[in-house]
Amino acid sequence: MRRRSLLALVPATALLLPGCGLVSGDGGSGGRTVTVWLMKGSASQEFLDRFTEDFEGTHPGISVDLRIQEWTGVVDKVRRALAGEGEDRPDVIEVGNTQVPGYAEGGGLLDLTLESMRDWGIRDWLPGLAEPGRWQSRQYGIPWYAANRVVLYRKDLFDRAGITRPPRTRDEWLEITERLGTGGDQGIYLAGQDWYTLAGFIWEEGGELAAQRGGGTWQGALDSPAALRGMDFYRRLQALGDGPAGADEEHPPQAGVFADGGVAQIVAVPGLAGTVLRENPALQDKIGFFPVPGRRAGVPGAVFTGGSDLVVAKNTGARDAAVAVVDALAGAEWNTELARTMNYVPNRKSLADAVAGEEGVAAMAAGAARGRATPTTPGWSAVEADNPIKEYMTNVLGGADPATEARRATERVTALLEPYAS
Incomplete structure (x- = not known):
């Protein structure tokens, strides 16, 4: 997805109002309680306690009410809350970036576009968090934390094969992986789907997986x-191991396959270690960990x-205070603390050094600078539910003609996205 300058999309009159943003709806931030929904496991209780104490101490009159949510069923719960249904009315909500x-x-x-440009370092954000947070050229989602795949590898198997460093390019990756498989081990375990x-x-x-065409329509690509x-x-790459062509990485769980021994590499988030x-x-x-190699060295x-x-939430009754909470959680100080506490990638490329001391997270942060997200259309959830991409992959790995299978999968993706033209 090509990133567009948001500056050109903001009315000129808005830019002529210094210090003015979307913060006039609650008559000031004093005496407000901000209800914040965060997802279970996203942050430790110790981090949340420290954040709340600091925020309330530096923002007199604002109280933070943190409520932890389960991922299961949360989409419907958030939709109801945003529609004003039921008694739960969060002001700030953590959501998956692609949601x-x-x-x-x-x-x-x-709409947080103006705050994003003026105060929150929009050009420094990780693209894989920033791009899906944008809808119809407006910024609604503010990046909080990221995680992405790296290569987990067996240092001892690399040593045994005489490989002294991780590959720097994709061509080197193929060469090294083939060498790793010559001694009876799998050079890599990569499931077919x-x-x-x-x-x-x-x-x-x-x-691209899918591309936006004229009139707001999306087509498979x-x-x-x-x-x-x-x-x-x-x-x-997949042919250099024994990963099943007709299953994904959870069938069987690749962590178990890697733990059983005889596998030199898998592609996964570092936390799987x-x-x-x-x-x-015994492992x-x-x-060890290294970023997924690219076409060019380095x-x-x-x-x-x-x-x-x-x-x-647009229906918040504490707009100023809610924006202030987002500002603090996503700001450099507390975002760095979150990344260090939870081994995440910070939301800004310039903060990558904050996790440089942890090998797996450092590899993840290096890759995140070139991270992407799935197409920014609500219809992508329908694609994932049916997922013609998996069938396409299995068919190609089984020997079917790639161009024919790609056209078939593209047509199915397009049909699934058609009802969601924007």
Whole structure:
């Protein structure tokens, strides 16, 4: 998705009002309680306690009411709250980065474009968080934290194969992976339907999963030459291991496969190493991390970025105070603290040094600078539910003609997106 300058999209009169933003609706921020919905596991209780104490101490008259939500069923719960249904009325909500377009389409989110440009370092944000937070050229989601895939590798197996450093390019990656597989081990375990990893390869080639056309319509783009090159690289890499062509990375869970031994590499978030070590403590100090390689040396490959954005409910009764909470949570000080506490990638590229001391997170942060997200249309959830991409991948890995299968998958993606033209 091509990033557009938001400055050109703001009315000129708004730019002539210094210090004026979308903060006039609650008559000042004094004496307000801001109800904040955060997702379970996103931040430790110790972090939340420290943040609340500091924020309330530096913002007299504003109280923060933090309420932790479960991911299961949260989409419907958020939709009801944004529509003003029921008694729960959050002011600030943590949402998955790719969920923002669906909520914005319903008209329930506060437009934060002006604050984003003026105060929040919009040009420094990770693109994989910022782009899906934008809907119809307006910024509704404010990046909070990110996580993305890296390569987890066995240091001892690399040493045994005489490999002294991680690969710097995709060509080197293929060469090294082939060498790792010559001694009876799998050079890599890559399931045939790991479509998030495929997405990164497609983006690295300059392709797209889907592209927006005239009139706000979206069309599948898996059949473009660039996207086909991405699929071809996936095919070549996947063939260097024994990953099942007809299953994704959770069937069986790749952490268990890696823990069982004999696998030199997997593509996963760094946190999966904890699961691996619980299943096989003997691998302690034997697991390393490097960013997914790109086409050019020293430039990590494109990857899918997951994570969370912060949004403000349009029906909030405490607009000033809610914006102040977002400002603090997403600001450099507390965003850095969150990243260090939870081993996340900070929301800004310039904050990557904050996690440089942790090998897995540092690799993740390097990749996040070139991270992307799924197409910014509410219809993408329908694509994931049906997911013709997985079938496409399996068919190609099974020997079917890539161009034919890509056209078929593209047509299905287009049909699934058609009802969501904006």
